Every structure is written in structure tokens, then in C-alpha cells.
Amino acid sequence: MHLLEVFINWLYNQxxxxxxxxxxxLLCVYLAAVNNIWNWPFAIVSTGIYIYxxxxxxxxxDMIQNAYLFVINIYGWYYWSRRPVNAAKVPVVRITRKQVVMLVLLAAFVSPVLGFTLVSLTKVLNYNPPAFPYLDSFCTVVSLTAQIYMARKVVENWLIWVFVDIIYVTIYLSKGLQPTAFMFAIYAVLAAKGYFDWRKYYQNQQLSA
Structure with a gap:
């Protein structure tokens, strides 16, 4: 009972x-992991909130990332739903060598540019300095790439999410965003589940073909 009271008090203060x-x-990631199209509207609501x-x-x-994700989630909803209701789901695919190279190049070259830009712009505009500008930028670039791969139903998008979600947990804890850190810890678990589920879907597709 004492633990329940502590949790309720903690929840009340959030x-x-x-x-x-x-x-x-959490709903959007769970639904995506089980290959359900309704992940997208929940994702739109969540990313809209996190922009603020x-x-x-x-x-x-992260703010820029969520603004982008807000748009890409609308795209994902369209892409997943463009086939007739009675048609087969859009098939999952394995990652290509080109996609791997693209991810590495974006992370290596775009991340430092974005971090430097954020530091410079906040100084010029007299905003609060960015928190963890380069690490946050790295996570943003990797996350945006993973989101595109998820929209295209690339199996390995979930492995990318596991990696970046673990980093995000530490960032959000340091900023006092405890519910968000908890959410990303669960994201990492759901992403692992998503990988194994989508890999199974892919294997079943290959057997059917």
C-alpha cells in the first residue's frame, strides 16, 4: 500500500x-510493433505534445525531430493505408546495404552540423542554450532515419530504435522528464519485440512466396 501511495503521489506531481x-x-509504439495501422494517429498526437x-x-x-515526425507520421498513415481494405498488408523488407550506408553517413556528418547550428542559433537569438546539443542531434538524426525505415517497413528499423532509445533514457532523466524517460525505456523493450515480430513476418512472407 505504501508503494502505491508513493506512486500515486509521484503521478499527481507530474x-x-x-x-x-x-x-x-506508448500506444503508438505498441501498435506499430504488432503491425497495426492505428499506431499513426496516436503518434501524431504524441509528437504534437512533445514539440511543446x-x-x-x-x-x-528533439523539438525539431518531433515536428518532423509529426509530418512523417501523417505520411506513414497514408503509406500504410493506401491499399484497399481487403488487400494484403504492405510487406516488410530487410534493410539494404545502401540504407545502412545512408544511416552511417547521416549520423557522422549531419549530427555535428545540427549540433553546431543549434548552439550558434540559440546564442544569436538569445535563447536558453541547448541541452546536450551534439548527443541530442546525433539521436535526432538516427531517430529520423529509423522513422523513415519504419514507414517503409524495414525490419531492422527496430534495432536502430533500441540503440537510440537507451541513449534517450539517460538524456531525459538528466532533464527531470521522468515519465518520458520511463516511456523510452519501455520503447526499447517494445522495439526489441517489434524486431522479432517483424522478422517473423518477413520469414513467413518468404515461405509464402
């Missing part, structure tokens, strides 16, 4: 907006 972002975020939250906590790369 931001209602952040908790809403957490709930919708990350702006308030000076995680500007």
Missing part, C-alpha cells in the same frame, strides 16, 4: 500534458 504524451506514445515539451526544456533537436 505534468498532465507529459503523461498524455507518454500514454499516446522539448521547446520548454531546451531540447531543441
Amino acid at each position: 505534468s498532465g500534458l507529459e503523461l498524455t504524451g507518454v500514454v499516446t506514445g 515539451i522539448f521547446a520548454q526544456t531546451a531540447l531543441y533537436a
